[in-house]
Amino acid sequence: MAALLNQFCGLRCPPASSSSLSKPAPSLFTGKRVSTVVSAYYALTSEQKERLKLKEVFEEAYERCRTAPMEGVSFTVEDFTAALDKYDFDSEIGTKVKGTVFMTDNGGAVVDIIAKSSASLPVQEACIHRIKHVSEAGIYPGLVEEFVIIGEKPSDDSLILSLRAIQYDLAWERCRQLQAEDVVVKGKVVGGNKGGVVAVVEGLRGFVPFSQISTKSTAEELIDKELPLKFVEVDEEQSRLVLSNRKAMADSQAQLGIGSVVLGTVQSLKPYGAFIDIGGINGLLHVSQISHDRVSDISTVLQPGDTLKVMILSHDRERGRVSLSTKKLEPTPGDMIRNPKLVFEKADEMAQTFRQRIAQAEAMARADMLRFQPESGLSLSSDGILGPLTPDLPAEGLDLSDIPPAEEEAAYSE
Template identity: 50%
Template structure:
């Protein structure tokens, strides 16, 4: 590169050491250059605004600039969740400002996951919240919004979490049908099959009752939410029961495979093989509906909501349930204590032998 006389002089000057006095002068000059002027126009000072003539040399007009900005307008599409402001409540819905060219509309049926009679019950002008875009712009350039869809998605998320935690919830029965009872959970409609309703009330009398419930099925794709009242009661009862405990129960139903015994509001199964050491053709030969009897708990299955019972384990002699059931009930606690001792000994025999590392 060839240096011109002036550039050579500048280079030599830049390479020449400076004195401390000159350095101080340079610092002072820099501070003066960086100082903020006292008279600084404010952002809304008209004298500081750029006029249309000032943009003549920038390569495009203000109209072209506005057209360019319009290309970067919000691109709203169905499925998006956007913030909006409620600015008008009408008889059929609400007008929402989401920054689009035209105010968006939310129909009354999309205001909430729950039934709403009046918009003013759930919305008020000036309220800011999230909205779900349901559809493309109509011929008037207007979008359709929904709050119900957001609440619906979040309700399923919440229900899935409750199921994962195996939580017990309480819900009010709002209707019944031939198959069972209907409830609402987080705004979603849930169904309790008749076989999972554990109460002496008629189904029709359950309306407006709050029931403890456990989840049986949570399937958003099929829109199925199935719950169990029986399982919730069994779990609650199980927390106060233990294997080997003798309880008083009432026969509520008899099937070829066994009898269902009510023990304090929950049902346990006395299988035909657990009635006696002697062979039994059918439970009807030994038991009758409404019989009161002592039974011993031999298994608690909280996950399946089942309680297994036995009178065979309480027989002082094999066959006593057939020949003298009262003798079985009189000695029930004594025989249960022996049963517990037997379980304890079996557990000790099954413990692995300790290995010494010395």
């Protein structure tokens, strides 16, 4: 038995697993457990070696950062502070800075202005007009623009920028220039009160007194309509912008010669005629001036929104009234009812004929007057034209503003 035991003790066993190492080995003869210590060796994989190497590098770096964080670094804290001071700029309110938009959202945009922190552009400061998103004002990531500083956020000391303030100054400068040039501009009516209406011109809200409006319309009737306007007062310091529709209308009407043909749009129909918009001026096409044939119902010939050619019969500059005619443009009586397209095609030709007849009649009247003034040296040509004509006559014909308005001469036309 002793010999047999010595044989078993001399056997070599393979490395035991971790599970087998945790349990005591049972005795072959006594039935009791015997404690056995087994030593095992195995090779590391390439992945395990790499992880072990990374661990050593990390531990070395951690120890270096803990004990000597600035070792080997040439850029010191003092250098960093000096760099900030070198590239810093004046951040006072009112200062203009150039920046690059790098993010937009519903609240506005975030702008890089090469400062210690980014700046914000609120949506209400992105444009002089009211917008819901900065994209409506052409603001997008990557846009380089000049902004003006208008404030600072107390929470993080970041700056607040504005484009609206810059556009506001440019709008006032533009209005001063337009006033100096005496230019007629279009303004959209957005509000009103008992004294007049508010119109937007160049992005600014200007006031148009009712005394400076050529029509008798109420403020409610003028809302959302565009009016031709001229500048009366432009005072940026007092924020006063006063406009006049009457001055603009007088300027436009001065360019309308009697007998000239203009393009118009039917605005509304009345039993006595149609109101025609001729470039911002409201003219009346009386029912008696539509055609040589009798028109009992205007709606059978015209409808609101129709575009047509009309001839200027007369205009009252003080009251802003213009009398129009299509009757004078008919090649043959009744064409406006039967074939309005032909009337518009022949409009310029018929108007020229009308102006020539008026000029000849005027010349004959002058000739009759000169029979009593032979020393004037004027004579009548074979065409019935008196010459030389006075230099103040318009190129398109005579200004017959003294002729009664169309609605007054209607009683004699039939």
